[in-house]
Amino acid sequence: MIELKDASKAYPNGVHALNHIDLRIDPGEFVYVIGPTGSGKSTLIKLLNGEEVADSGTVTVNGTNVGALKHRKVPKYRRNIGCIFQDYRLLPRLTVYENIAFALEVTGTPSKQIRQRVREVLELVDLKDKERAYPDELSGGQQQRVTIGRAIANRPSILIADEPTGNLDPNMSLEIIELLEKINQTQGTTIVMVTHDRELVDRFRKRTIMLDKGYIVHDSSKGGYKSL
Numbered sequence: 743m744i745e746l747k748d749a750s751k752a753y754p755n756g757v758h759a760l761n762h763i764d765l766r767i768d769p770g771e772f773v774y775v776i777g778p779t780g781s782g783k784s785t786l787i788k789l790l791n792g793e794e795v796a797d798s799g800t801v802t803v804n805g806t807n808v809g810a811l812k813h814r815k816v817p818k819y820r821r822n823i824g825c826i827f828q829d830y831r832l833l834p835r836l837t838v839y840e841n842i843a844f845a846l847e848v849t850g851t852p853s854k855q856i857r858q859r860v861r862e863v864l865e866l867v868d869l870k871d872k873e874r875a876y877p878d879e880l881s882g883g884q885q886q887r888v889t890i891g892r893a894i895a896n897r898p899s900i901l902i903a904d905e906p907t908g909n910l911d912p913n914m915s916l917e918i919i920e921l922l923e924k925i926n927q928t929q930g931t932t933i934v935m936v937t938h939d940r941e942l943v944d945r946f947r948k949r950t951i952m953l954d955k956g957y958i959v960h961d962s963s964k965g966g967y968k969s970l
């Protein structure tokens with residue numbers, strides 16, 4: 743479970759990026775975070791993955807007080823949170839298979855388990871036929887599917903997606919959202935997705951949280967811009 747209680751974050755330049763955020767996201771939810779540029783969406787994500795610490799209030803994820811984590815414990819904490827971004831951040835000299843395997847190698851997974859898990863993940867993201875391809879041989883949508891595969895390889899309970907369809911055309915965006923839905927439904931992964939894509943938010947209705955100037959201004963379980 744994700745819980746923010748009266749969490750605020752200002753940057754050293756004096757910008758109040760988030761103000762008094764109270765928010766609870768239950769396990770297995772799929773939530774959109776929307777709002778104009780500069781409204782605090784990325785900052786919210788950074789509080790969740792431990793990249794930034796709230797100045798006041800608390801951020802608790804699966805029982806861990808994220809702001810109180812010791813520096814050396816952050817990497818282990820992050821293993822339980824898969825992250826995907828608008829830019830794919832794949833390792834260009836590694837194949838699709840190797841990119842996903844790498845995520846498991848760094849967490850010390852034994853090689854037999856790595857082979858098995860990479861196969862499962864490739865099937866889930868529907869890229870079995872591309873396992874030997876390099877990132878630059880793939881379409882944007884396929885590359886994003888590899889990053890999703892890499893993000894879920896260690897079976898995180900939460901997947902955070904910061905504008906995952908930002909660089910994709912509408913058809914590919916559709917594929918990505920359908921894949922995220924599949925992961926949410928079949929693996930029970932909680933998904934928090936920052937997006938500017940009105941069409942997706944209106945078409946694939948989910949709980950939708952809207953930020954403006956660092957405040958939550960709407961939180962609608964019906965979802966979609968029209969219901970806000």
Ligand SMILES: Nc1ncnc2c1ncn2[C@@H]1O[C@H](COP(=O)(O)OP(=O)(O)OP(=O)(O)O)[C@@H](O)[C@H]1O
Binds near residue numbers: 784
């Ligand atoms: N590292 C930083 N140092 C100073 N100010 C920052 C920093 N990161 C973000 N900000 C400021 O904090 C506010 C919130 O930024 P944030 O990136 O969270 O917004 P956002 O909603 O994700 O925007 P976008 O949709 O453009 O990505 C903005 O005014 C931004 O300029």
